[in-house]
Amino acid sequence: MKGQLTMPRIFLLTLLLIGSLMLPACSKPESAAPTASKLQVVTSLFPLYDFVRQIGGDQVEVTLLLPPGVEAHSFDPKPDDILRVNRAGLFIFTHKAMEVWAATIAQSVDPARVTIVDASVGTQLRQSSGHADEHGAHGHTANAAAIDPHLWLDFANAQVMVENIAQAMARKDPAQRDLYLRNAAAYLARLDALDAAYRTxxxxxxxxxxxxxxxxxxxxxxxxxxxxxxxxxxxxxxxxxxxxxxxxxxxxxxxxxxxxxxxxxxxxxxxxxxxxxxxxxxxxxxxxxxxxxxxxxxxxxxxxxxxxxxxxxxxxxxxxx
Amino acid sequence: MPFFEILGYGFIQRALIAGTLIGLLCALLGIFLVLRRFSLIGDGLAHFTFGSVALVLLCGVSATWVTYAAIPLVLIGALGILKLTSSARIHGDTAIGIVSALGIALGVILASLSGGYNVDLFSYLFGNILIISRNDVLLTAALAIVVVAVVALRGRAFFAVAFDEDLARTSGINTGRANIILVLLTALTVVLAMKLVGIMLVSALLILPPVAALQLGRGFLPTLLLAAACGILSVLSGILASFALNLPTGGTIIVASFLLFVVAALVGRWRRG
Amino acid sequence: MPMILLQAEELHIAYGSTDILRDISFQVRTGDYLGIVGPNGSGKSTLIRAMLGLVPATSGAVRLLGQPLAQFSDWQKIGYLPQRLSFANPHFPATVEEIVRLGFIDKHGPKRRIDASEARHLEEILTRMGIIDLRQQLIGHLSGGQQQRALLARALVGRPALLLLDEPTTALDPETREDFYAIVKELNRELGTAIVLITHDTWNIGQYAKRFVYLDKTVIFDGTFAEFCASAEMTSFFGEHSNKTIYHHHGEHC
Structure with a gap:
């Protein structure tokens, strides 16, 4: 029986494995203690994260909930993520069709403390045809009414989202209002230029x-x-x-x-x-x-x-x- | 699209070849697994593969090779299931449940600890029979040859073990080794088949064709051959039906194998009177 | 002197700190017919399973046909009929003939092919067990008695020198039981096949067995029928009315 993988040994191995992975994760300094004066923003998806970064510069602490490489639909928030949202000033998500979990988190926070921002307000939403045909000439199926959630890929929508976010940030942190609005205006111009480049x-x-x-x-x-x-x-x-x-x-x-x-x-x-x-x-x-x-x-x-x-x-x- | 025209596409031909081989592989192993009450081992090992892939990705293995790099870990998982069953008072299904849950849990924890990946983990885990590469077909063929050879040479021993383990041991069969061979081959099949046809299909193909054959089989050898035939027939009819009706192929294969099982059950009942 | 087929030397089996069997030493020779009796939980089944290497011994040794268990490979010479089969599926896809054929064994396990004389022997055994007409039936579809005969046929088809039977008749009605014992007795008498029989079947045991072991975690008694009748252990096992319960094969009773 020597050399066989007995159950205790397997469990021990597994524990060691988890332990060795957890150690560095635990000892990692959590990007220092968040500076109390800065606005804390948590976003669900990458575009929102970047928009906040562009608007707030180094005056905000922004966190992206969805880890790189994880599918947005199947993401499962960790306790730490929920905690982070609850400590933040702003929690921004795209649309309830994209991140179902974000809506769930949003319901659990104290509305007096955390402002929830639905960035899609005022955007033009496309129906995603159930079939993979853009014009939907054929193949409108039962789920034809579903919304295509990648709305930022229309740069006009992206601009509306940027404005929504800038307004929310300005309201939450009036001290930096001018900076946010100035940065937002500059970024909107960037998006205009990007749109023009695409069109040409x-x-x-x-x-x-x-x-x-x-x-x-x-x-x-x-x-x-x-x-x-x-x-x-x-x-x-x-x-x-x-x-x-x-x-x-x-x-x-x-x-x-x-x-x-x-x-x-x-x-x-x-x-x-x-x-x-x-x-x-x-x-x-x-x-x-x-x-x-x-x-x-x-x-x-x-x-x-x-x-x-x-x-x-x-x-x-x-x-x- | 005309039915026969679609058969001219290379990806369709590869799907038909690989599908036939996977149907055969799963049925040949599945009959012994079902008789040993290990039917859910496919599901359990597939879940364990999830955890293993997460670990392998963490070690920086490139996305193309992750599933293959995870194989040694999945083999260990299979031996773990076996060890759990033979030790203590744990039944096969319970052992599978434990290893399955452990695999998922490790995967979720590792995915979270890693702080993200460079690829979408899930899209690499869940396959589709229509996008099988030439190398995948060759690998499947190699495994099919091994499994057919093992079943041809040691099938009688597997059969004796499935009937009664004590009697098998007092017939001079090394039952421990027979069990190890069976679960290791199953683990290889699950990893390969999962990459090719997806997690739910592996499990269904390990269970449905053998169970269909059990409704009709009059003896061991006829049942084994019938299971192989049912496995191949399920996959082929499923693929062809999915072309004809323009349905997703994976799901159609499962429905086809279920229908085959229903027919077998009805015929079996009618024959018994 | 008949050959020693089975030998236990100071066999000791424990699960954790609980002794199941201790200090077991006895021998079985060609032509023996040994009945093992004892109360429930006395370790009878464990003993027979330990003899076959199905339960590892904590200490001590077992020899089959003169060889230590670890080296033993001549399984065709041993016939075993377990108390309960692990298969419980009535649709287990095996015919009676396929199961009986598993009894032809070479050094790799059940033979893949059998020759003409073995096929003839298979027919003989099926006929003798009265299950020749059931040969193509699924084993799970048979009655308890028919299943037991099929499994006995499997144990006999390799012409064993030693037959180990673990409560073979619990599932059988009295008539089938008589029948079963008659077959075993005949084997013992005609071919000299050594029999080791565990049973609760006190009515019949005295009628067939030549020798008794009374087991209660250890061998308390080992001797002939006459000695057994005279012993105190017999009274403790069978109670006051034992003289009505146990019969010798010549028809006399204790």
Missing amino acids: ALALCKQRTLLQGGHFALGYLTARYDLKYHAAAAVNPEAEPTAATMAALVQQMRRNNLHYLFSEELVSPKLAETIAKEAGGSVLLLSAAHNVSKTDFERGITFVEIMERNLKNLQIGLECR
């Missing part, structure tokens, strides 16, 4: 159809710049593409002589690769910006940088001049 660059493309070998996430973007959009699967990440949808994408690539298929960053590119390979093309990455990789996050990537990177790949993929 995408006006002169050989291809007008964006094919995505994954989930339908870029509907706001394609609608704004008048592109056609076909994705292999619906907006909901749990939905599976059917063989016919995949075959249709392959045919479309072949028929229109398309060389590139787009895939979402972070998500496994296997589906897109399978379709692209079948049609003799290759895969380009796009980000819907709701989440970023750990590496990018630690590097301090911004929403605008992500969208500029997207534009470069769009120009390649759509064969723009």
Whole structure:
């Protein structure tokens, strides 16, 4: 019986394993004690996090709840996260369709202390067709009324969100009101410039159809710049593409002589690769910006940088001049 | 899209080949697992894979290889289930429940401790039979050859162990080794099949075709062959039906294997009178 | 001198600090018919399982056919009929013939193929057990008595020198029980097959067994029928009316 993995040994091993992982996590200084004077903001998703950062500069402490690389729909908040929201001055989330858990957290806080901000107020929401076709000409299914939650990909929406956030921050922290509004105005101009760059660059493309070998996430973007959009699967990440949808994408690539298929960053590119390979093309990455990789996050990537990177790949993929 | 045209696509052909092999693999192992009351081991091991993948990702293994890098850990998990069952007063299903819950818990804790990943963990864990690569097909074929060979050579011993472990031991069978071989092959199959067809499909394919065969089988060898046939038939009819009806393939395969089970149960009842 | 088939030497078995069996030493030789009796919880089943290596001994040794258990591999020579089968599934996909065939054993376990003479022997055994017509039936569909015969057939088909029976007749009606004992007796008489029988079946035991072990965690008595009748242990086991309970094979009773 020597050398066998007995139960006590397995448990011991597991405990050691957990312990060794927990030690560094516990001893890590929690980014010092939050400075009492600064406004504490907690955001659910990356775009909101970056907007707050752009508006508040170093006058706010902003925290992103969703860890890098974790799927927004399936995130499970830790006790620490709830605590952080309860200690914050502002808690900002996108839309209850995107982060169901954020709405749950929002209900649990003391409204006198923490101001809850629904950043989507006043934005233009798109219905996400149940089927992966942008114009929804065919395939409106039972869940056709569902809302596509990637609303920041329409830069006009992004601007409304920035304004909502700036107003909320100004109300919560009147001392810095001028700074917030000034920064917000500058950032709105950045978004205008970004919008103009997209409009110019995408006006002169050989291809007008964006094919995505994954989930339908870029509907706001394609609608704004008048592109056609076909994705292999619906907006909901749990939905599976059917063989016919995949075959249709392959045919479309072949028929229109398309060389590139787009895939979402972070998500496994296997589906897109399978379709692209079948049609003799290759895969380009796009980000819907709701989440970023750990590496990018630690590097301090911004929403605008992500969208500029997207534009470069769009120009390649759509064969723009 | 015309039905026959769709068969011309490479990804469809790979799905049909890999599906046939996985159906065969799962049925051959599943019949012994069901008889040993280990039916849920597929589910348990799949959950344990989740924890293992989280750990492997934490060690910085690249996303393409995580599932394969997690294999040694899953094998240990399988042995853990076996050890729990043979020690103490713990039944197979309870042991599976323990290891399964432990796997999920470790995965959740590790994912949280790591402070995030560079990829979406879930999208790498949950596969789709339509996006199988050539290498995956080859790997599945290799495992299928091993499993068929083991069942051909040692099937009688597995059968004796499933019938009665004490009698098997007094027939000179090393029952400990037979059990280890069975769970290790199952663990390999689960990891591979999960990557290819998703977590729910593995479990269903390990259970439904063998149980369908048990409704009809008159003896051990006929039941084994019938289970293999049911496994292959479920997957093939599921894939083809999903093309014809434009439905998600994974779910359709499960429904197909369930329908096959219902038919088998009805025929079995009718034959018994 | 008949060959020693089974030998226990100072066998001791404990779970944690609880003794299950202690200081067990006895032998079984060719032609023996040994009845093991004792109260509930006296360790009878544990003893038989320890003899087969199914329960590890805490100390002491068991030899089967002269070999220590760890080296023993000639399992075809040993026939075992457990008290209860672990299979409880009435649809267990095995026919009577498939189960009986598992009794043909080589050094790897049950044989994958059997030759013509073995096939003939299989037929003989099935016929002798009266289950030849049931050979294609699922084992789980048989009655308790038929199942017991099928399992006895499995134990016998390899022509064992030693047959270990753990309360084989508890599930049987009196008539089937008589039948079962008659078959075992015949084996013992005609082929010299050594029998070790654990039983509660006090009516029959004296009728068939030649020798008794009275077990209560240790061997309290080991001897012939006549000696057993005269012993105090017998009275303690069978009570005051033991003279009406236990019969010798020649029809006399204590």
